[in-house]
Every structure is written in C-alpha cells, then in structure tokens.
Amino acid sequence: MVKMSTKTLSAPWLVRLNWDELATLLFCVSMDIVEYILPILMAPFIGDIIDFVGIIFCVFFFNWVGFISLFELVPGLDAVPCFSATWLIWYLWKRRGAQLRIEEELERWK
Secondary structure, three states, X not given: OOOOOOOOOOOHHHHOOOHHHHHHHHHHHXXXXXXXXXXXXXXXXXXXXXXXXXXXXXXXXXXXXXXXXXXXXXXOHHHOOHHHHHHHHXXXXXXXXXXXXXXXXXXXXO
16 A cells, blocks of 8 residues: 655745746736737737737846747747746746855855
C-alpha cells in the first residue's frame, strides 16, 4: 500500500508578489481576458486599439521585455495570451536578477 504524504506543496514565489507586480499581472490578465470574452472587440479597429494600449503599457512598464507583447499584432496570434506571457517572462527575469545580486553579495562577504 502506498502511503500518501501529509506535507502540503508550497511555492513561496507565488505569494511573494508585491503590489506593483500584482497590479501589472491583473492588468495583463484582464487585457487577455477582454480579447477572449468580448468578440465585438475582435473587430479590426477596436481590437487593434486594445492591443496598442496593452503593448504601450507593457513596453512602458516592463522596458525591453515588453516588446514581446508585439506578437499580439501578428494575425492569428490573438488566441495566445501574449500580455500574460510578457508579464511572466518579466517576472521570472526580475526574480532571477534579484537572486543573482543576492548571490554576488554573499560571495563578496566570503
């Protein structure tokens, strides 16, 4: 008989979001959801305006990583959540950079 573990899985990086990260995540997810839920916004003019608003936000807030959201303008890629993917890449890049800075600081203290 297989004994089940009573330990719970925890991922501390999921709960370490500060308010800026959480707000940008909510904005990016909402921009992707708006494109899925409201088919009227998929019209060429209105959908493109929403895409440009999301792209400008991503480039402004995420710097060079925000250019990944330009894939939203490629025809047929509207089904891919580009804004959420941009946020995820930015978040992972930011956390990795913070981890490297901590490791460098610890090396200096040795």
